[in-house]
Amino acid sequence: MTRTVAFxxxxxxxAEDYALLAEIEERExxxxxxxxxxxxxxxxVPAGYQITRLEHCLQAATxxxxxxxxxxxxxxxxxxxIGDVLAPANHSEVAAALLRPYVSxxxxxxxxxxxxxxxxxxxxxxxxxxxxxxxxxxxxHYQATVDFCANYDQNSFDPDYEWLPLDHFEPMVxxxxxxxxxxxx
Numbered sequence: 001m002t003r004t005v006a007f008x009x010x011x012x013x014x015a016e017d018y019a020l021l022a023e024i025e026e027r028e029x030x031x032x033x034x035x036x037x038x039x040x041x042x043x044x045v046p047a048g049y050q051i052t053r054l055e056h057c058l059q060a061a062t063x064x065x066x067x068x069x070x071x072x073x074x075x076x077x078x079x080x081x082i083g084d085v086l087a088p089a090n091h092s093e094v095a096a097a098l099l100r101p102y103v104s105x106x107x108x109x110x111x112x113x114x115x116x117x118x119x120x121x122x123x124x125x126x127x128x129x130x131x132x133x134x135x136x137x138x139x140x141h142y143q144a145t146v147d148f149c150a151n152y153d154q155n156s157f158d159p160d161y162e163w164l165p166l167d168h169f170e171p172m173v174x175x176x177x178x179x180x181x182x183x184x185x
Contacts, residue, residue: 037166058164062164074172075172077153092112
């Protein structure tokens, strides 16, 4: 039988209750990389592109690695669209939230904003404002996000591009999520 806390209101919890919850959370965090990898695998289905969403993510990560990016940035390229599985309407924000405790402020910002930055390539076809990213023009990570989208995202829908398999990136994902999570506000 699974142990549970005694309280029904958090304000009534004891030190023992919160120690139990911390133990459970520690186990959950130990399996986080596995869950993330499973979410990626769930993206390996047709989605209207010439390749699957997983293959798009693999292409983006392959391009980032071949360009000499660090492991954190490669994993961010791999996971930048992971939010499509969980919340398609705000996929960028979901992917960024998933990564935030484990990545730099720069990479978090890039992933969080890549959706609006991608709009420069297609919003004029969908009724959006292709210049929407310009409201961030003065942000320190503006150009890095422009570059991420240009070099790793918008060009990674090519069925003829030779991307690396998920197995290649799995150790990097595990390494990233094995880091101690840093506090977020």
